[in-house]
Amino acid sequence: QKEVEQNSGPLSVPEGAIASLNCTYSDRGSQSFFWYRQYSGKSPELIMFIYSNGDKEDGRFTAQLNKASQYVSLLIRDSQPSDSATYLCASGAGSYQLTFGKGTKLSVIP
Amino acid sequence: SAVISQKPSRDICQRGTSLTIQCQVDSQVTMMFWYRQQPGQSLTLIATANQGSEATYESGFVIDKFPISRPNLTFSTLTVSNMSPEDSSIYLCSDLQGDEQFFGPGTRLTVL
Numbered sequence: 476q477k478e479v480e481q482n483s484g485p486l487s488v489p490e491g492a493i494a495s496l497n498c499t500y501s502d503r504g505s506q507s508f509f510w511y512r513q514y515s516g517k518s519p520e521l522i523m524f525i526y527s528n529g530d531k532e533d534g535r536f537t538a539q540l541n542k543a544s545q546y547v548s549l550l551i552r553d554s555q556p557s558d559s560a561t562y563l564c565a566s567g568a569g570s571y572q573l574t575f576g577k578g579t580k581l582s583v584i585p
Numbered sequence: 586s587a588v589i590s591q592k593p594s595r596d597i598c599q600r601g602t603s604l605t606i607q608c609q610v611d612s613q614v615t616m617m618f619w620y621r622q623q624p625g626q627s628l629t630l631i632a633t634a635n636q637g638s639e640a641t642y643e644s645g646f647v648i649d650k651f652p653i654s655r656p657n658l659t660f661s662t663l664t665v666s667n668m669s670p671e672d673s674s675i676y677l678c679s680d681l682q683g684d685e686q687f688f689g690p691g692t693r694l695t696v697l
Contacts, residue, residue: 479627509686518677518688519628563628570684571616572643575627 477502481564481576489584494551496579498564501545505566508540508547509573513561522549522562524570554583586682587612589689597695598668605664606692608678613658616681619651622691623674634661634678668696 478501488494500508507526511519525531525538525547537550547566551558561578588611598604608617617634632640632653640653655661665672677691 507684518691521685521687524684565628571618571633571681571686572630573628573686575629577625577627 477505477566477574479564479566479574479576481562481579483577484580485582486579487582487584488554490554490556492554494554494558494581494583496549496551496562496564496581498547498549498576499545500547500564500566500574502566502568502574503542503545504568505574507567507570507573508538509565509567510536510538510547510549511563511565511575512558513563513578515560519563551581554581556583556585559583586685586687587614587680589678589680589687591678591689591692593692594690595693595695597697599697600669602668603664603666604668604694605662606676606678606694608661608663608689610659610680614680614682615658617655617661618679618681618686619653619661619663620677620679620688621674622677628677631663631676634663665694668694670696672696 509524510522513519525540531538535552539548563578564576565573567573592607619631620628631646632642634655652664675691679688
């Protein structure tokens with residue numbers, strides 16, 4: 476069974492710090508990895524995706540993928556209170572039929 | 586990106602009844618999906634809504650319980666049939682635009 480594991484948190488970081496969110500996946504056939512942000516009572520919104528080993532940067536966000544270790548992470552630099560949300564990691568063979576983790580709740584403390 | 590809307594946004598239903606959720610996209614999309622997010626749980630894919638043919642269901646989900654229609658490239662419905670309290674959840678539709686999957690606002694369903 477395909478599984479995506481995340482630490483449920485809550486993860487608390489001070490404003491301006493780096494938040495590090497981690498995710499492991501069980502399906503070695505996964506090729507695509509996604510990070511979604513979900514505010515309370517709202518639907519998930521895509522932050523970024525990564526397909527290749529290494530780092531991918533987009534503004535304050537950096538996704539890191541290590542397929543050998545089956546590990547994906549998301550770094551948020553200069554964390555802001557508005558970043559406080561639940562972050563969902565997802566994996567899939569392609570861009571759909573995704574398997575989601577339960578999410579990590581992030582709190583950025585002003 | 587295309588805007589996705591869902592109706593109703595929330596509903597409270599009695600056990601044994603059925604509810605149909607509508608999903609509308611403001612532009613044509615090739616692929617649409619239905620997910621369930623139970624309290625404290627991750628999003629779980631129910632099915633892929635195929636235009637002009639039967640939906641493709643994931644393991645654990647069956648057509649009799651979750652019939653899906655997709656009459657055109659902008660619209661889909663999900664029916665939750667013969668509901669029980671275990672069906673209380675948020676139901677979300679999504680679409681695929683390029684490599685990115687976008688979600689609708691969700692329908693919060695409570696079954697008494």
